[in-house]
Amino acid sequence: MNEILQYTVQGLAAGSFYALAALGLAVIFGVLGVVNFAHGACYMLGAVVSALLLQNFGLGFWPALVVVPLIMFVFGILLERLLVRFLVALDPLYNFLLTFGLSLVLVDLIKRQYGVSGLPYTRPEILSGQVTVGDVRLPTFQLFVFAFSLVVCVLVWLLLTKTRIGMIVRASTERPELTRALGVDVGRWVTPVFGFGIALAGLAGVLAAPFRAITADMGSNFVIILFAVVVIGGLGSVLGAVVAGFLVGLVEAFGQAYAPTFAQVVIFVVMALVILVKPSGLFGREESR
Amino acid sequence: MTSAPTTITSVAAAANHLASRRSPLRWVLLAVGLLAALSLPWLVYPPLAMDIAAWALFAIALDLLLGFTGLLSFGHAAFWGGSAYVTGLVAINVGVPFPVAILVGALFAMLLAVPIGFLSVRSSGIYFAMVTLAFAQMLYFFANQWRDVTGGENGLQGIPRNFFGIELIETDPFYFYYAGLPIVLLGMWAAWRIIHSPFGKVLVAIRDNPARASALGYDVQRYKVMAFVMSAGLAGTAGGLFSISHGFASLQELNWTTSGKVVLITVLGGIGTLWGGTIGAALVVMLEDWLATSGFEGIGIITGTVFVIVVLAFRRGIWGTVRDLKARFRSRT
Numbered sequence: 001m002n003e004i005l006q007y008t009v010q011g012l013a014a015g016s017f018y019a020l021a022a023l024g025l026a027v028i029f030g031v032l033g034v035v036n037f038a039h040g041a042c043y044m045l046g047a048v049v050s051a052l053l054l055q056n057f058g059l060g061f062w063p064a065l066v067v068v069p070l071i072m073f074v075f076g077i078l079l080e081r082l083l084v085r086f087l088v089a090l091d092p093l094y095n096f097l098l099t100f101g102l103s104l105v106l107v108d109l110i111k112r113q114y115g116v117s118g119l120p121y122t123r124p125e126i127l128s129g130q131v132t133v134g135d136v137r138l139p140t141f142q143l144f145v146f147a148f149s150l151v152v153c154v155l156v157w158l159l160l161t162k163t164r165i166g167m168i169v170r171a172s173t174e175r176p177e178l179t180r181a182l183g184v185d186v187g188r189w190v191t192p193v194f195g196f197g198i199a200l201a202g203l204a205g206v207l208a209a210p211f212r213a214i215t216a217d218m219g220s221n222f223v224i225i226l227f228a229v230v231v232i233g234g235l236g237s238v239l240g241a242v243v244a245g246f247l248v249g250l251v252e253a254f255g256q257a258y259a260p261t262f263a264q265v266v267i268f269v270v271m272a273l274v275i276l277v278k279p280s281g282l283f284g285r286e287e288s289r
Numbered sequence: 290m291t292s293a294p295t296t297i298t299s300v301a302a303a304a305n306h307l308a309s310r311r312s313p314l315r316w317v318l319l320a321v322g323l324l325a326a327l328s329l330p331w332l333v334y335p336p337l338a339m340d341i342a343a344w345a346l347f348a349i350a351l352d353l354l355l356g357f358t359g360l361l362s363f364g365h366a367a368f369w370g371g372s373a374y375v376t377g378l379v380a381i382n383v384g385v386p387f388p389v390a391i392l393v394g395a396l397f398a399m400l401l402a403v404p405i406g407f408l409s410v411r412s413s414g415i416y417f418a419m420v421t422l423a424f425a426q427m428l429y430f431f432a433n434q435w436r437d438v439t440g441g442e443n444g445l446q447g448i449p450r451n452f453f454g455i456e457l458i459e460t461d462p463f464y465f466y467y468a469g470l471p472i473v474l475l476g477m478w479a480a481w482r483i484i485h486s487p488f489g490k491v492l493v494a495i496r497d498n499p500a501r502a503s504a505l506g507y508d509v510q511r512y513k514v515m516a517f518v519m520s521a522g523l524a525g526t527a528g529g530l531f532s533i534s535h536g537f538a539s540l541q542e543l544n545w546t547t548s549g550k551v552v553l554i555t556v557l558g559g560i561g562t563l564w565g566g567t568i569g570a571a572l573v574v575m576l577e578d579w580l581a582t583s584g585f586e587g588i589g590i591i592t593g594t595v596f597v598i599v600v601l602a603f604r605r606g607i608w609g610t611v612r613d614l615k616a617r618f619r620s621r622t
Contacts, residue, residue: 035415086601091296092415093361094600097556100549101596108589224426224545227419235416261434268427272408275420279411 002136007253013142013211015249016149017043017204021222022229022241023156024200029236030173031193033092034084037099039201040223041106046072046205047214048110051119061124061210068206069199076198080191088190103223111216123210145207152203153242160238169193173236225252225264228271234284244282298496301356301561304609322567326470333575335462336534341574342466342473343531348554348566349480350523355552356561357484358516359496360410363418363548364425365524367405368398370543371428372525373532374439377448380533386451388472391529398525399518401428406517410510413499422545429543444539448532462534469530476526480563483519492516524551553596559606568607 025039036042049068053059059067083102087094127144130137160166171179172186180186205219212218229248233240248267255263274282329338347369354360376394380387409420432439439445452468483489495502495509503509532538541547554573558565573592580588599606605613 035419083597083601091298093297093418094604096361096363096415096418097552098597098600101553101593101600104546104549104589104593104596106593108587108593112587112590220545221426224423228423231416231419231423235419262431264430265427265434268423268430271420271423275408275411 002134003257005133005136006138007257008250009138009142009146011250011253012146012246013249014252015246016145017208017222017245018226018229018248019153019242019245020149020204020207021201021226022233022245023153023238024197024204025226025230026233026236026238026241027156027160027169027200028194028197029230030238031169032084032088032095032190034088034095034099034194035092035227035230035235036197037096037223038079038103038106039099039198039226040219040221041103042072042075042198042201042219043205043208043222044110044216044219045075045106046202047121047209047212047218048114048119048205048216049202050206050209051121051214054121055119061127061206064206064209065203069203072202072205073195073199075202076195077191079198080194084194085190103219107216107220114216116215116217118213118215121209121214127210141211145211149204149207152200156200157238157242165189221264225267228267230281231271232274232281234281237281237283240281240283297355297361297560298359300604300609301359302493302497304356304559304561304605304612322564326474330463330466334578335466337574337578339462339466339469339534340531340578341571342470343527343534344551344554344570344574345567346473346476346527346530347524347551348558348570349477349563350520350527351551351555352558352560352563352566353480353483353523354516354520355555356563357489357496358492358513360413360513360517361418361552362409362421362517362520363545363552364405364409364421364423365521365551366543366545366547367421367425367428368402368521368524369528369531369547369551370432370538370540371401372398372528373538373542374432374445376529377445377532377538378438380448380451381445384449384451387449387468387533388452391472391526391533394529394532395522395525398528399522402518402521403514406514406521410513410517422548425543425548426545429540429545432543433540439538439540442540444537445532446537448536448538450533450536465534469534472526472530476523480523484563488512488515549596550592553592553599555606556604557595557599557606559609559612560604562606562608562612565606565608572607 021039021043025036028034028036046068049071050061050064053064053067083098084095087098123141127141129140131140131143160170168179168184169189171184172189176186208218225248229244230241232248233244251267251270252263255266259266326342329341347365351362351365354362372394375397376390379385379393380390405421405424409417409424412420433441450465491502491507491512495507495512499509528542532542550573554569555566557572558567558569577588577592580591603610
């Protein structure tokens with residue numbers, strides 16, 4: 001029983017990174033129809049930038065939670081303006097290939113600059129301890145990551161469903177022509193939404209910085225698992241991305257505990273089952289596949 | 290024809306359209322191609338020549354699926370790498386001549402492609418790319434964990450080159466190239482034959498208009514799976530040859546970067562041109578080799594940039610562009 005609680009918290013913490021990044025992926029796909037292969041690289045950049053800010057400016061974890069997503073937002077905007085924009089009107093596969101090439105460049109640039117061994121990062125004092133629940137000791141940091149990302153996911157969801165901006169974004173996603181006819185400048189929202197999606201990947205990176213080894217390759221497997229997450233949740237479904245993100249985190253944690261050899265294979269088995277039963281994903285609409 | 294193509298399939302369709310004209314030049318081209326293939330180990334370092342040939346076949350296998358069925362597989366490393374391991378294991382443990390080992394490897398790749406294809410063709414477009422990618426990575430994790438058989442991170446070492454009793458020792462990659470080349474050419478011929486068969490025409494029809502092909506009574510899903518399996522078999526042939534040529538199989542062959550590299554080669558050569566892959570393979574393999582030998586760290590910076598430029602500005606690829614120019618020139622005279 002104690003073990004189960006431990007693995008659950010561990011899984012939810014791991015799932016937090018997937019949920020946040022997959023949310024960014026889903027938002028970008030919703031508005032631009034682009035699957036961003038460089039999302040894993042952006043997650044890695046988030047962590048690397050946090051480490052560099054700490055190393056060079058002494059900027060700690062808490063300010064990094066705000067500063068790094070802002071930096072990544074600007075980076076995302078540049079990316080959209082300079083590259084992605086030119087291919088949006090074409091087959092979405094072209095942007096998939098473009099961002100694939102881009103992620104090769106980003107990963108090897110970081111590798112060339114900072115080597116293959118990890119960058120150091122110190123965990124903030126307040127998060128290093130453990131919380132005792134009954135007779136189970138749970139790492140504070142895992143609880144914090146889960147709570148924080150859950151709050152962010154809920155905020156994004158509120159932003160999308162309850163605000164005027166969210167309404168416009170959703171309308172542009174579902175009926176771009178009609179939205180345009182109603183006098184909304186759809187194109188104006190494309191760039192900030194892309195930047196926002198990248199910022200979410202960056203935020204996942206900041207959260208991972210004190211938790212995982214910060215290397216150029218940290219996003220390489222991450223992005224593949226992320227694809228499995230959005231396939232399970234349903235591409236373009238915001239709720240699906242978050243739920244599947246946490247689900248995959250749990251599968252990973254329990255897999256590592258009870259079948260360590262095949263922990264990562266289990267995720268793809270789950271994906272295969274979902275494809276068999278519901279090809280459009282758990283929360284996907286039929287038309288979105 | 291001159292308007293900018295918007296989808297991958299329209300690029301492929303344009304390339305096919307040009308190809309369908311029977312040109313008297315095709316015999317000349319065939320002769321030049323064969324001559325280039327035969328003289329390759331005189332021009333470049335022989336092991337590199339074998340690499341180019343293997344990657345060329347791999348790219349042609351992918352183009353069979355991408356250019357002629359309209360499916361972008363981002364998981365073909367599963368078949369290339371899966372066959373690399375099986376070929377290696379057979380060559381080590383059974384001691385059969387290497388073409389037989391490669392045949393077993395290719396059959397394994399086809400067998401593997403049945404379930405993956407069956408599940409993946411339920412989706413299309415970008416979904417298909419992501420699903421195949423994920424399944425390939427599953428195999429990667431599997432091989433990484435199953436150390437007793439695959440050697441884990443060390444890879445599979447010491448794969449022999451038994452050629453019907455003649456030992457083609459490692460010091461003689463020059464002769465090995467000529468032993469391996471017929472397999473590559475046979476694979477390329479098979480791809481060409483598939484495309485020009487009635488089966489190939491159905492694939493093209495499915496690519497251009499799946500709904501109409503389905504209305505005409507073709508089982509679209511089944512045809513897609515069959516194309517997927519055939520493509521996997523050719524990719525497996527190439528991968529098996531690659532592992533025999535190198536004498537080892539590493540996890541790298543199964544990694545998604547390998548899937549990405551073959552897509553780059555195919556797109557650079559020209560989607561839907563079939564033979565473009567040979568040029569793409571020669572360029573990419575030689576570029577990577579040159580970067581590696583000149584001590585440049587971060588090959589991905591260069592190959593990634595090439596990829597970005599090709600996708601942004603050069604979507605027809607080299608073969609496609611040349612054909613385009615030729616067609617324009619001909620319509621003027």
